[in-house]
Amino acid sequence: MATLIVCIKRRSDFTHAEFSRYWGEVHAPLLLSCKEFTRHLRSYVQYRPHEEGSPVAAMFGHSAAYDGVAVLTFHDADALVAAFKEPKYLEYVRPDEPRFIDLENCLPFVLEGTAIKADTAPR
Numbered sequence: 001m002a003t004l005i006v007c008i009k010r011r012s013d014f015t016h017a018e019f020s021r022y023w024g025e026v027h028a029p030l031l032l033s034c035k036e037f038t039r040h041l042r043s044y045v046q047y048r049p050h051e052e053g054s055p056v057a058a059m060f061g062h063s064a065a066y067d068g069v070a071v072l073t074f075h076d077a078d079a080l081v082a083a084f085k086e087p088k089y090l091e092y093v094r095p096d097e098p099r100f101i102d103l104e105n106c107l108p109f110v111l112e113g114t115a116i117k118a119d120t121a122p123r
Contacts, residue, residue, distance in 0.1 A: 001042065001074070001075065001076065001112065001113065002073070002074045002075075002076055002077040002079070002080045002110065002111070003071060003072065003073045003110070003112070003113055004070075004071075004072045004073075004074070004080060004108065004109070004110050004111075005069060005070070005071050005072075005108070005109045005111060006069065006070045006072075006106055006107070006108045006109075007065075007066040007069055007106060007107040007108075008023075008066055008067055008068045008069065008070060008101055008106050009065075009066055009067060009101070009102040009106055010067040010068075010100060010101065010102060011098075011099075011100055011101065011102050012102065014100055016067055018100075019067050019068075019100055020048055020067070020068070022099075022100045023046060023068060023100060024046060026096070026100075027093075027096055027097075027100065028044070028046065030092065030093055030096055031044065032044070034086070034088050034089050034092060034093050035088075036086040036087070036088040036089060037083050037084075037086050037089040037093065040074050040079035040080070040082055040083035040086075041072060041073070041074055041079075041083060042073040042074060042075055043071075043072070043073045044070070044071070044073075045071045046068060046069075047068060047070075047071065048068050049066075049067070049068070066106075066107070077110075077112075080110065
């Protein structure tokens with residue numbers, strides 16, 4: 001398994017609400033519609049920060065440095081590389097990213113994880 005984690009900074013001409021809406025309602029469906037890309041993908045999760053002043057933000061702090069975190073998990077490192085080289089991704093999805101993301105100020109990590117604890121029991 002290989003995971004790409006990207007701390008995302010929105011473009012300065014987007015409010016946080018505009019960024020969040022575009023990312024979830026426009027970009028995510030576009031990415032998921034690219035079957036050539038998603039055939040390599042195990043999961044795609046978008047994380048948004050808790051509101052400033054919320055109990056979680058009060059406990060751990062609120063970072064305004066990033067507007068969200070994308071976590072994309074692939075079958076393996078070869079699948080990650082192949083996904084981002086797919087012609088349909090490059091033609092349709094990649095051009096959408098600079099429409100709402102400040103690409104120069106994002107922080108990407110490519111990682112291989114080791115599960116320490118995974119809770120699979122229903123709540």
